[in-house]
Amino acid sequence: MAIVAGVGMAAFGRHPDKTVADLGVEAALGALSDAGLQWKAVEGMYCGAAGAGLTPGTRVSALLGLTGIPVVNIDNASASGSSAFRSACRDVDTGAADIVLAIGVGKSGRTLRLDGGVGAPEPGTAEYRERQIGMMQGVLPPAGVFAMRTRRRMHEFGSRIEQFAAVAVKNRKHASLNPYAQMRGPLTIEDVLNARMVADPLTIPHCCPVGDGGAAAIVVSERKARELGISAAVRAIASQFRTPTLAGVMDAQDADTTTVTVDAAYAEAGLGPKDIDLVQVHDAFTVEEIEYCESMGFCERGQGEFAVERGEFSIGGRIPFSTDGGLLSRGHPLGPTGLAQVHETVLQLRGQAGERQVEGARTGLLHMVGIGGVCLVHILQRA
Amino acid sequence: MAIVAGVGMAAFGRHPDKTVADLGVEAALGALSDAGLQWKAVEGMYCGAAGAGLTPGTRVSALLGLTGIPVVNIDNASASGSSAFRSACRDVDTGAADIVLAIGVGKSGRTLRLDGGVGAPEPGTAEYRERQIGMMQGVLPPAGVFAMRTRRRMHEFGSRIEQFAAVAVKNRKHASLNPYAQMRGPLTIEDVLNARMVADPLTIPHCCPVGDGGAAAIVVSERKARELGISAAVRAIASQFRTPTLAGVMDAQDADTTTVTVDAAYAEAGLGPKDIDLVQVHDAFTVEEIEYCESMGFCERGQGEFAVERGEFSIGGRIPFSTDGGLLSRGHPLGPTGLAQVHETVLQLRGQAGERQVEGARTGLLHMVGIGGVCLVHILQRA
Numbered sequence: 090m091a092i093v094a095g096v097g098m099a100a101f102g103r104h105p106d107k108t109v110a111d112l113g114v115e116a117a118l119g120a121l122s123d124a125g126l127q128w129k130a131v132e133g134m135y136c137g138a139a140g141a142g143l144t145p146g147t148r149v150s151a152l153l154g155l156t157g158i159p160v161v162n163i164d165n166a167s168a169s170g171s172s173a174f175r176s177a178c179r180d181v182d183t184g185a186a187d188i189v190l191a192i193g194v195g196k197s198g199r200t201l202r203l204d205g206g207v208g209a210p211e212p213g214t215a216e217y218r219e220r221q222i223g224m225m226q227g228v229l230p231p232a233g234v235f236a237m238r239t240r241r242r243m244h245e246f247g248s249r250i251e252q253f254a255a256v257a258v259k260n261r262k263h264a265s266l267n268p269y270a271q272m273r274g275p276l277t278i279e280d281v282l283n284a285r286m287v288a289d290p291l292t293i294p295h296c297c298p299v300g301d302g303g304a305a306a307i308v309v310s311e312r313k314a315r316e317l318g319i320s321a322a323v324r325a326i327a328s329q330f331r332t333p334t335l336a337g338v339m340d341a342q343d344a345d346t347t348t349v350t351v352d353a354a355y356a357e358a359g360l361g362p363k364d365i366d367l368v369q370v371h372d373a374f375t376v377e378e379i380e381y382c383e384s385m386g387f388c389e390r391g392q393g394e395f396a397v398e399r400g401e402f403s404i405g406g407r408i409p410f411s412t413d414g415g416l417l418s419r420g421h422p423l424g425p426t427g428l429a430q431v432h433e434t435v436l437q438l439r440g441q442a443g444e445r446q447v448e449g450a451r452t453g454l455l456h457m458v459g460i461g462g463v464c465l466v467h468i469l470q471r472a
Numbered sequence: 473m474a475i476v477a478g479v480g481m482a483a484f485g486r487h488p489d490k491t492v493a494d495l496g497v498e499a500a501l502g503a504l505s506d507a508g509l510q511w512k513a514v515e516g517m518y519c520g521a522a523g524a525g526l527t528p529g530t531r532v533s534a535l536l537g538l539t540g541i542p543v544v545n546i547d548n549a550s551a552s553g554s555s556a557f558r559s560a561c562r563d564v565d566t567g568a569a570d571i572v573l574a575i576g577v578g579k580s581g582r583t584l585r586l587d588g589g590v591g592a593p594e595p596g597t598a599e600y601r602e603r604q605i606g607m608m609q610g611v612l613p614p615a616g617v618f619a620m621r622t623r624r625r626m627h628e629f630g631s632r633i634e635q636f637a638a639v640a641v642k643n644r645k646h647a648s649l650n651p652y653a654q655m656r657g658p659l660t661i662e663d664v665l666n667a668r669m670v671a672d673p674l675t676i677p678h679c680c681p682v683g684d685g686g687a688a689a690i691v692v693s694e695r696k697a698r699e700l701g702i703s704a705a706v707r708a709i710a711s712q713f714r715t716p717t718l719a720g721v722m723d724a725q726d727a728d729t730t731t732v733t734v735d736a737a738y739a740e741a742g743l744g745p746k747d748i749d750l751v752q753v754h755d756a757f758t759v760e761e762i763e764y765c766e767s768m769g770f771c772e773r774g775q776g777e778f779a780v781e782r783g784e785f786s787i788g789g790r791i792p793f794s795t796d797g798g799l800l801s802r803g804h805p806l807g808p809t810g811l812a813q814v815h816e817t818v819l820q821l822r823g824q825a826g827e828r829q830v831e832g833a834r835t836g837l838l839h840m841v842g843i844g845g846v847c848l849v850h851i852l853q854r855a
Contacts (some may be wrong), residue, residue: 143549143843143844144547144548144549144842144843144844144846147715147843147844147845147846150715150844151715151716151844151845154718155715155716155717155718156715156717157714157715157716157729158714158715158730159714159715159719160548160715160844160845160846161546161548161559162546162547162548163544163545163546163547164527164529164545164546165527165530165543165544165545166526172544176544176559178798179563179566179568180562182568183562183568184566184706185562185565185566187701228624330542331537331540331541331542332530332533332534332538332539332540332541332542332543333534333540334538334539334540335537335538346540349540361855386627427832459527460526460527460530461526461527461530461531461533461543462530462534463527463530463532463542463543
């Protein structure tokens, strides 16, 4: 089983003075230092980045020192960092390697464009039709999709926009306690309601910011952890990766893929929702945290927004979600986000999360989705 | 050990009427048909693509049918397809999966730009300095780098530009026998010498074309191959991936990484140069085939251009290189190139390469390098 021996971050925010590679080096050195390992001990590296320029992981590895190890650059859109973490866990799980580094990097000026990066798809092509018929999440400006999902819930469950705003307010409060978060200033329900409209009924604070940042985790085998005397060990007890199924896309696509992926992770870990102490969720839009909490089994369908309003997902509540501020306030530079979730969860499970500590946290669930409907779920547990 | 059960290609060339995803679907269906497998049997997929838009592999998997499998998109520049193939082999080798699809896709209008895709690096940053000091292959327009390497050899070994042109002529002759190749028209030494100059002494035919294309391979476990009754099986008996070492960059960077990687592959397979029947090499520029043949142990240093001139690397010669035309004439759409090498080698080892068949071929070596100096070497062998 894969042990997360160390985590590091380059704080999310605006860093015009730092390159993508600088952000990766900062996060990697943090993780190495946290694990008490030297770069030359690392046997392989995965880098998650979405449209962040030429092979950013290879640039990071060159700056850390030319040790000759394999470096795989993964671009799985928003789920890039989670994919890098999964590949690292898999290499260790299968015995292919003993010490693997997973990093994620992103810069707002270098992130992906929804038109595919180089021009729009050619009219008349399959790619163009895909977007027209709305099969993929990237079809409409994402805020439009999530505005419709929000409206649908308000219609179906009698919920109010204030309840969705409560997700943004809660996550900002969590972020205010997190030095690595991008958005830390105070935020009230009124602030959310009165902010500039993006896609009715979603104003700016309903949508995550895309900034600059880096995050990293060192994954080691159990044998190596014993050999190195690594204490306070956190284990990856489940790692699941799914794309949509035909049955799934007939309903709300991401939410359904989340159900399938989370259920597989619960089965792999031999756990259920009652065993989870905290959740990091893909809350790129406020309605997402609400949808996914239901897909994960923490709420009955149609109850999510009411549970948020009652404080059930706040630190100190029944099951804290997005304890570091989530995509909404910790920020979402695409590449590193999944690894920022690993960073936060490891700190929480070690009892090192300071003012935002979830008391007695032993097991955390991490969830990311990405364009094309990919979904990754990890469960980490304190030994 | 990983078995290559099927290969497929979308011919390299210009396909303005096809999307990146179309090219991937065509190659994938070819590989599935060749293996006698259905898409729903595939347990996981890796897609190699360099700057080919948003998660192209996920788009291909959606078009093949929404089966829910994990899809990892890898962008390792020119080595993307080889990296995807290695990840597929590793999943099968370690027992993580039994049937994995590796594909590569690329379109000339959507390929990477050497400035990083979104603007040039900021002056004063580490990234900018990296390029200034020339640490990475992407620093100068690549033709400039290889023009200097060519001149250096002419100075050091008394070789003539006609000998480098002989690489282009030989590989074009091989490509003329390959229906999947981009450049198939006749080419003479005089044509090469008289073509438009790119970077003195390199004219256009010394440099590979970047076009559109797709390539795919199905990798299965030995157990699954037996179960499916797959005959004429080709095994991946070595799979090595290296990045530069500090010692290596003090000399010619790529060539040295090639030596280290090829030596590791020989050791893994328990073979040496004498056991190899044909080679697919990263011949993006004519001088590369010459440098790498020496790094691989097929020639003494300084002898490569003389060996090419004598026909030793032609089909029918001592050790045929680039039997499908290589990057120089089969073409190099970046993402799929490494998998086109797998396609060609599998056909050769099965005795299905038609007019370009290397008689009695049993063992093939495949070599790709990519920006940042990454190097991948695979050795495939007929069972």
